[in-house]
Amino acid sequence: MEGSIFFNGIDVTRASDSMLRRIRGKDIGMIFQDPMASLDPLRTVGSQLMEVIEDHEAAYGRDAEKLAKSSLLSVGLSENIFYSYPHQLSGGQRQRVAIARALILKPNFIVADEPVSMLDVSIRASILDILERFKRELSISTLFITHDLAVARLVGNRLAIMYLGKIVEEGPVDEVLGKPLHPFTKALIDSMPSIKRREKSNFRLKDVIPDPINPPSGCRLYPGCPLATKECMLIEPTLKTLGERRVACHYPLE
């Protein structure tokens, strides 16, 4: 692993465990892909919510219980869920509990890692609506990680596209998806099924899958990129600013 991640001036990649515990929950809320794995199956929802509140000394006893129950109401669940175990809930209810837990102390930043990818398509929209409402009402910044460009368009302001662990393009979501500058972004968008667009795009990557543990030198996309030249093989492109966008390609698309 290389690089650093700063949050409010603290390098979280080098912070102590006690510092990370203090930041998590209070300043940063985490929502994971699989709510069944992120909740403790042996403890009630209520005790897991109260643990977050009491650990951060936000309230104790009856006050903590009241806060926990109001957080359940805020994500559209009944107060009675407080007494339930995770296995007694549906996937959508569990993800609502996970959101309530992440937001209970009103953090100013959320990391949501594929929060709807394991949910039934019919309930994804309601979970995204809850996240969107909290984002608006509490002015929370969100880092939303997804493989689904349609979800990214729905929830994002700025979009960063990654290939083999590196950002290759970044910018306002509508610009990136409307007029991609990086060949990987273009291929990604063109591979999306669309009800409106039935014709196939001519822009395709070659069918080569590099080893992510030992990626190619130079540009990581060059073995599969139809625009690759010798320069791409030898020199790794860095992110360059083009208007409101940043793109890492020697020959960005027009």
Ligand code: SF4
């Ligand atoms: S730098 Fe070269 S190989 Fe890499 S994406 Fe751009 S054109 Fe393709």
